[in-house]
Amino acid sequence: MITYDKLFIGGTWTEPSSPDLLDILSPHDESLVGRAAQARPADVDRAVAVARAAFDEGTWPNTPPAERIAVLRRVNALREAHAEQIAAVITAENGSAGWFTRAGQPSLTRQANAYLKAAEDLAWEETLTPTDPAATVRSVVRREAIGVVAAVIPWNSPFSAALAKIIPALLAGNTVILKVSPENSLSMGLLADLLAECGLPAGTISVLPADRETSEHLVSHPDVDKIAFTGSTGAGRRIASIAGQQLKRVSLELGGKSAAIVLPDADLAKFTAGLAFSCLLNNGEACIAQTRILAPRRRYEEVVAAVKQVVESLKVGDPQDPDTFIGPMIRRDQQQRVRDYIEIGIKEGARLVTGGPQVPVGLEQGYYVTPTVFADVDNTMRIAQEEIFGPVLAVIAYEDEDDAVRIANDSEYGLSGGVWSADEQHALAIARRIRTGTVTINGAPVGFDGPFGGFKASGLGREYGFAGLNTYLEYKTVTI
Template sequence: MSLDRDSFYIDGGWAAPRGSGLIEVVSPHTEQVVATVPEGAVADIDAAVAAARRAFDEGPWPRLTPAERIDVVQAFSGLYAARLGEMADVITTEMGSTTTFANLAQAPAAWMQVEAFLTIARDYGWEETRAGALGSPVIVRREPVGVVAAIPPWNVPQFTIMSKLVPALLAGCTVVVKPAPETPLDAYLLAEILDEAGVPPGVVNIVAAGREVGEHLVSHPGVDKVAFTGSTAAGRRIGAICGQQLKRVSLELGGKSAAIVLEDADLAATVEGLKFTALMNSGQACVAQTRILAPRSRYAEVVEALAAGVAGMQVGDPADPASEIGPMVAARQAERVEKYIALGQEEGARLVLGGTGRPEGVDRGWYVRPTVFADVDNRMRIAQEEIFGPVLSVIPYEGTDEAVRIANDSEYGLAGTVWTADDAAGLDVARRVRTGTYGVNTYTMDMAAPFGGYKSSGVGREFGPEGLAQYTEYKSIYTA
């Protein structure tokens, strides 16, 4: 079956593109074109925003009761659940996520967000009456923020679309989604499901486009809020535009998270955990804990065990269930990761595993060798900059206080873990590390709790009631 598309989803139907540009979707595994889709132009964005604006200003969606919107989103959830396998396969095809990860996180975790937000919305305080300080009651309402521009990245496209789309819909907003040009195919499948669920025309509009057209969407006067996940550099640019316009904005950005291995950690269990938390999605994850902080008393032991664990991971065809690490999303990303591997060696880090060049047995595709560096100083660029690939830096520390200091010595503050036999000691470390999410002997993202980062890792939160609140405005109504 062909994956090619020739239109955009605008105003409840399939609209012919207004420009002539095409996006070639290239398999990171074969380096062959697997589909072509139209490339959104400024005129396509204008049409999508106009449709969303009409749907918000004149249409029924914002004026439905929360319960009525919940019913539509619940129908969408059921239809989405029925197509999880198809969604996972599309994401594996377009961005090279291993089929195991795609069927664990790319599609199911996106659907789990829908269900979690539905539960939150049912008990949400959409309108409440408070006892006013002046003696009269005050009605406090949470109303939809308006037209939302939702801009996901390519690494977990459905997961990051859902964190914006679903709370926006439940709040009564209308949405323009701009998928990344590397991963537009899953968004077409999403559009089909939304249409089947009976979402009214104009409430959701989807136009894949590049960076320049994306900036037009961000700065569009018809957009009331921008919700973005991506690089910190792009987030700074978006934040500047929104700040100038006093436009609402939430930014989920980069990370350079640390995993702290305490002296009493069970090393075998820790390495198994780190293989996921550090190398999920082939290292292409903002929460990847690629700085491994090991006590000097066990440093050589940690380095050896980690290198052996990573060396045992299978690299190869992402469609093969046995593959644990797949390709990078694009040639430029593979080149970027290899440059950091070379830089680490230039900086004086000791290469324990991996290095530049293709992995053994791989003759095509944008693969890089899973790499472990030892004797890393936290001031090195490989320890400070987000690489977004399977490159780990093992950093020594002396005592828990120094471990916490090193973990916090970063411009980012998104995620992290601590590995220990003492849960109380682990919780103490968790409370001291300045990140938005943290795990003790595990790492996960629970959709009932807020997700986001400190410092350059972003502004605002996704998931939980806090994530739903990002799509509302407060209104106070005073009565005599």
């Protein structure tokens, strides 16, 4: 059993304001995985105070970029050295299947490397050439840190979400308070252990597991200059309102209800081979999951049958079993939420192709959901419009390509999406018409050099690469 009875504040493990420890239970069998201290508002106040002092009076914001890059490169190397341990802890506390947590480790390296390259290539200070040859002044443009960053992340993919924020924020010279979900207290405690080894100055980084009330205390704190949030659209709206009132900088990576458009010429064998990874990764608890599958009317039943076959072939069970593809939901309330949506789909008149609200046989203990496919789904149904965050797919028929694009765009969300076609250029033309931040063609994985983020209610701002680094910088112009 893992125990973290202190809080990581300003780079030091510190006694919490409350001695109570939270029990972290396995989503698989509800056994005790570990215990961890939880931050309260008083702990947030301490973390913000040391971050404020480290930014205003410390060395980190004025450390040369090359030296900051070297420190964050050590963070990346330490994380790589502990990859197996990280994957195992996330599987134990989150219920994410072991294949997913292990496969995600190289992605974390690529994510970090994209930020590091962006920092290396960035012109941190440059003198602009005047557009008017007769100009008597010249302009020096600087890129500087914003200040104290509150980074608030969800539970579904903790290391990816954490590093997507703290690496660019620290590269830019900011100080950071990382607020993590209570469910991830163990893996994020491990992250704090690694950060303690990398050579960051005192006060630069804190890692605080805490509930929603404490999180609101953090983002509302007057000494926080920027909020970087990943989570639900509802919580994002609340955070945006707080940021607006206080004129804080804010970036939001929110929910999704993404569509996979299967064009008439798509190779169904290739589509089904990639379907599980595009639509059901991480037990369906993924904001980028393409949970609406749009199929041409003349191939509709063929697509439905193919989706059914794939979903029924996926093993559901113990996330530590190497053959398991889908593990449990993270909490009992999340399990019930997904089962309730399945009931809603049935009541709305969608055709239940496979699955249902019943718990999988033999998996009554833990927080399991039967992977479910609905057909004859109208895009106005709740199961087509609302983010379920579980292994539930809706197959929707379209008449022609214009209709497919219309349906894909008929959503408050715009985070991800996919196009499947034998003609790559034609698929690209369709992708250009979809109002969403990321589109994959024929199941290509999301890259880290390009920007990642959402249109519409899926968020504000971008992560990854140069665009993600730029989110944590202010521009200053000095005229001489």
